[in-house]
Each structure stands twice: as structure tokens, then as C-alpha cells.
Amino acid sequence: DAKTTQPNSMESNEEEPVHLPCNHSTISGTDYIHWYRQLPSQGPEYVIHGLTSNVNNRMASLAIAEDRKSSTLILHRATLRDAAVYYCIQANFGNEKLTFGTGTRLTIIP
Amino acid sequence: GAGVSQTPSNKVTEKGKYVELRCDPISGHTALYWYRQSLGQGPEFLIYFQGTGAADDSGLPNDRFFAVRPEGSVSTLKIQRTERGDSAVYLCASSNGGANVLTFGAGSRLTVL
Numbered sequence: 001d002a003k004t005t006q007p008n009s010m011e012s013n014e015e016e017p018v019h020l021p022c023n024h025s026t027i028s029g030t031d032y033i034h035w036y037r038q039l040p041s042q043g044p045e046y047v048i049h050g051l052t053s054n055v056n057n058r059m060a061s062l063a064i065a066e067d068r069k070s071s072t073l074i075l076h077r078a079t080l081r082d083a084a085v086y087y088c089i090q091a092n093f094g095n096e097k098l099t100f101g102t103g104t105r106l107t108i109i110p
Numbered sequence: 111g112a113g114v115s116q117t118p119s120n121k122v123t124e125k126g127k128y129v130e131l132r133c134d135p136i137s138g139h140t141a142l143y144w145y146r147q148s149l150g151q152g153p154e155f156l157i158y159f160q161g162t163g164a165a166d167d168s169g170l171p172n173d174r175f176f177a178v179r180p181e182g183s184v185s186t187l188k189i190q191r192t193e194r195g196d197s198a199v200y201l202c203a204s205s206n207g208g209a210n211v212l213t214f215g216a217g218s219r220l221t222v223l
Binding site: 032036041044046085087093 | 155
């Protein structure tokens, strides 16, 4: 079973930042937080992952709470192409299996 | 190739028939995963290979499902005596190990009539 909880859906205006929340209250010290997204009719796409510190890459930023029980995926400037289902996954480094939940469906309003 | 390739992209079959779905991972990726996704749901883990061997097959729903990766590259998911409930998108992913960064294919949509 997925160990994270996310809102079912969110909306955001184009060209504005988006903050996608995720709760992972059962996280252990060796669990990473991964984010994937799935555009319509495509397979999931890796976005970002982190352990304790905030992480940035060309796609997004990941802000991890100090107690690690929650995190936020930040899209700095949403475009229409960012409309997708975003999955937050908690996974132990030694466990190769990623368990997906139902994710957050992000709608971008032009 | 540059990405994970899955064939066929679409497969329609009749209840009770046998089906094979193929996955070509990214060259050099040692890990290969199969997931399936029903409408409105997230991907559901089926099986994971490290090289030629199945490291974790705990997600296979029953013994009608079987997967192989004989040379540590291409993998085939085999479904015997298909049932209407097997209808889903079957996703394959590969990884070069570590950090669980998976690259997914576009999937094979299976419809069992």
C-alpha cells in the first residue's frame, strides 16, 4: 500500500508557481521521497527525489520538512505542459520497488 | 534506443487467450520493472528483475502471469488464459541501479473482450 497521502486534485494558473503537498508520516530514516509525474497517455516520468535536504533540478524543487513527515514539490512557473498526475512515493533505499498511490491531478488554467 | 520501448502499443484479445508483451529497456540498464495501471489508478507493481533474475515478483496477481528476461536485456510479460479483469495498461521501466530513478515506456494497452 502507498504510504503517502496527497490531495486528489489541484488547480493552478499558468505562469504561476505551484506547490504540491505530500504527507509521509511513517517515513523512516532511510526512506527517500520520490516524485514522478504522468502526462496523459504516457508512462510516469521521474521528476526529483531527496532524503533530508531540499533539492533542486531543472524540472522542480523539493522542499522536505525538518521532521521529514511531509514534503512539497514546487514547480516554479507552471506551463500547460505541466498538467499531469503527480505521484509522491516514499521508498527505502534498499527496496527497489516503488509503490504508487493515486497521486494529485494538476490542472493548469490558461 | 534512447528510451524504453514497449510492443505492442495496443493489444485486443479474447477471454481465455494467451498474450505476450515485450519490453526493450534502455541499453545498459540492469534493472527492469513491470507495472500495470487500471483506469484512474496509479501504477501497480508486478515484478522487478536485476539482470536475468526476478528479484521481487510479489506483485504478480496469480500464476497466470509470468515474466522472463533471459539475457538480462529484453523482457517479456506473459499472461495465460486472459480474463476481462486483466484489461489495463502494462508499463515497463528500467533503471541503472541506485536511487530508484526509473525510466518508463509508454505502455502496452491490453483489452480483453
